[in-house]
Amino acid sequence: MQEKQTILSAKGLCKSFAHNGGQVHILSGMDLDIYQGDFTVIMGASGSGKSTLLYALSGMDRATAGSVSYKNGDLVTMSEKQLTALRRSDFGFIFQQMHLVSNLTLRENITVPGYLNRKRTAAETDRRADELLEQMGLSHIKDHLPAQCSGGEQQRCAVARAIIHEPELLFADEPTGALNKRNTTEVLDLLTALNAAGQSILMVTHDARAALRASRIIYISDGKAVGELTLAPYTAESEKHREAQVSAWLTAMEW
Ligand SMILES: Nc1ncnc2c1ncn2[C@@H]1O[C@H](COP(=O)(O)OP(=O)(O)O)[C@@H](O)[C@H]1O
Numbered sequence: 001m002q003e004k005q006t007i008l009s010a011k012g013l014c015k016s017f018a019h020n021g022g023q024v025h026i027l028s029g030m031d032l033d034i035y036q037g038d039f040t041v042i043m044g045a046s047g048s049g050k051s052t053l054l055y056a057l058s059g060m061d062r063a064t065a066g067s068v069s070y071k072n073g074d075l076v077t078m079s080e081k082q083l084t085a086l087r088r089s090d091f092g093f094i095f096q097q098m099h100l101v102s103n104l105t106l107r108e109n110i111t112v113p114g115y116l117n118r119k120r121t122a123a124e125t126d127r128r129a130d131e132l133l134e135q136m137g138l139s140h141i142k143d144h145l146p147a148q149c150s151g152g153e154q155q156r157c158a159v160a161r162a163i164i165h166e167p168e169l170l171f172a173d174e175p176t177g178a179l180n181k182r183n184t185t186e187v188l189d190l191l192t193a194l195n196a197a198g199q200s201i202l203m204v205t206h207d208a209r210a211a212l213r214a215s216r217i218i219y220i221s222d223g224k225a226v227g228e229l230t231l232a233p234y235t236a237e238s239e240k241h242r243e244a245q246v247s248a249w250l251t252a253m254e255w
């Protein structure tokens with residue numbers, strides 16, 4: 001098997017916040033490599049710093065110390081302008097709240113940010129948006145406003161918007177956190193299919209069901225990565241076996 005390429009590498013990552021006149025340390029010297037093609041899931045208790053870590057790894061926020069190497073740069077010391085450009089060109093983002101624009105249709109929510117990308121013409125963006133709408137089963141409602149759609153449909157639209165520019169890495173922060181069981185399955189199936197087609201994904205979640213989709217799970221506690229589990233590619237048939245495997249591991253991690 002071919003050696004996996006490292007896409008993102010964090011070393012000695014620290015993040016502290018000012019609190020009550022002192023400092024609280026959320027990330028305290030975290031070392032972490034993320035590999036191309038993986039569906040990496042970061043788990044940890046609520047408040048353990050998962051979102052903080054995702055923000056630091058994606059350049060949405062800056063770590064207090066340490067480095068995040070990506071291509072030839074370091075996200076911790078890069079200028080604000082470089083960071084913004086990098087986020088726009090190389091990264092995609094989905095969140096618990098979909099943040100769709102309420103007065104734009106699903107299709108417009110996908111195409112409008114796509115038009116900002118200089119790599120493609122508007123016509124190419126339109127074509128890709130239509131392909132994504134088809135792939136995500138949204139073609140029949142592409143002219144609906146977000147409020148007319150289910151949570152699962154809205155989140156699938158948010159995924160399409162996040163990948164319209166073909167990001168190297170798709171970041172997801174609790175993307176199923178606001179969804180019911182059926183919509184959760186829909187969105188997880190979509191992420192699984194994208195990953196099977198080659199999309200690298202880094203998702204943080206406290207939902208053990210969402211974590212089952214991972215090819216690699218990293219557990220964080222006390223500001224450090226304390227364990228990891230590598231899994232075979234997800235299939236629906238393997239779910240039961242996986243559930244037992246992941247649940248035993250999470251217990252060992254004191255989840
Ligand atoms: N901007 C901030 N200022 C102060 N404290 C923060 C800030 N952001 C997060 N925290 C604190 O950092 C800890 C980790 O938060 P977070 O990364 O959101 O955890 P998780 O996503 O694992 O639930 C929490 O105790 C939270 O209150």
Ligand SMILES: [Mg+2]
Binds near residue numbers: 050
């Ligand atoms: Mg969080």
